[in-house]
Structures are given as C-alpha cells and as structure tokens.
Amino acid sequence: MITRREDGYEVDTDPDRLDVGLVHHWLSTDAFWALGRSRETVERSISGSLNFGLYDDSGAQVAYARVVTDRATFAWLCDVYVAPTHRGRGLGTWLAEAVRDRLAPYRLKRTLLSTLDAHEVYAKVGFVPVPDPQRLMIMKSAT
Numbered sequence: 001m002i003t004r005r006e007d008g009y010e011v012d013t014d015p016d017r018l019d020v021g022l023v024h025h026w027l028s029t030d031a032f033w034a035l036g037r038s039r040e041t042v043e044r045s046i047s048g049s050l051n052f053g054l055y056d057d058s059g060a061q062v063a064y065a066r067v068v069t070d071r072a073t074f075a076w077l078c079d080v081y082v083a084p085t086h087r088g089r090g091l092g093t094w095l096a097e098a099v100r101d102r103l104a105p106y107r108l109k110r111t112l113l114s115t116l117d118a119h120e121v122y123a124k125v126g127f128v129p130v131p132d133p134q135r136l137m138i139m140k141s142a143t
Contacts, residue, residue: 003098008057009091011098015051017054026064026081032116034079045079050102054082062086065095071106077113078099092118096125 015119024042043064054063059113063082064126069075076101082092103111112130130136 001104003101005094009054011054011095013050013102014015014054015046017061018051018053020044020046021042022061023064023079023081026083027079030084031079032063032080033114036061042132046061052095052099052102054091063091063095065099067099067103067111069106073107073109075103075108075111077111080113082119090123091125092098096122096127100125135136 001013002010005065020043021039023046024037024039027042028037028039044141047060049066049068050071052065053061053066054065056062063086065077067075067077077096079086079094080095082095100111111127113122113127119127
C-alpha cells in the first residue's frame with residue numbers, strides 16, 4: 001500500500017523496499033529505546049511485523065515505523081523514527097496517520113504504543129493515555 005503527499009513524500013508498506021541497513025543504523029545509534037540493537041534483531045523484527053517506510057521525492061527512505069499485530073484484535077506501534085534532516089515537517093504525524101488508516105479495516109480492539117516525548121504527535125491521530133494503567137503489566141526481560 002502506497003500513500004502519497006503533495007510534496008512528494010510517500011509511505012509504502014512493501015518490506016522489500018526498506019533500507020534495512022539504514023533502519024538498523026537509525027535504531028541502533030540514534031533511537032534511545034533501541035541503542036545497540038543488533039542487525040539480526042532488526043531483521044527479525046522487520047520479518048515479523050507490518051512495516052512502514054517513508055520516502056522522499058527521490059525515493060530515499062527518511063522514516064520508519066513498524067506494527068506488531070495479529071490483524072484481528074491487537075497491535076503495537078513501535079520503532080517510529082524520522083531522520084533528523086526531515087523532522088519538523090509533520091512526517092511523524094503523517095506516518096502515524098498512515099499506520100492508523102492501514103490498521104482501520106482490521107477493527108482492532110486495542111492499538112498500543114509507548115512514547116517518552118511524542119505524546120502530541122500521537123494524540124493528533126487518536127491515541128490517548130491508557131485509561132486503566134493498573135490493568136497493564138509487563139514481563140521483565142531476562143537480560
């Protein structure tokens with residue numbers, strides 16, 4: 001699925017179009033939640049997810065997001081990253097809108113994400129604070 005903006009940017013869900021090396025670089029060196037993530041882990045996460053690449057008018061990848069979902073009841077939006085030189089153009093919001101729109105036909109009961117500092121970006125597309133956070137639990141990693 002390809003979605004285009006008037007300024008030449010486009011979002012594509014074709015995993016073969018992703019620049020996996022670039023995604024790995026972004027996540028492992030600049031995304032605080034994934035610093036040091038191995039290339040193998042990035043490749044496995046891509047293969048098990050619904051991926052969204054965002055490309056400029058030359059076709060170069062400038063952003064990425066992925067969704068872990070069963071396509072029936074639940075989704076987790078994660079690894080949302082916009083290259084620093086393309087920030088401030090509304091691309092993060094537009095990418096989140098593309099994710100929301102792509103997931104809409106599944107009529108999922110719940111789509112979650114975790115963010116440290118981009119609450120306003122996600123609020124623009126319908127995300128709200130968890131209404132009953134005491135219901136959520138997390139299994140701590142063994143490492």
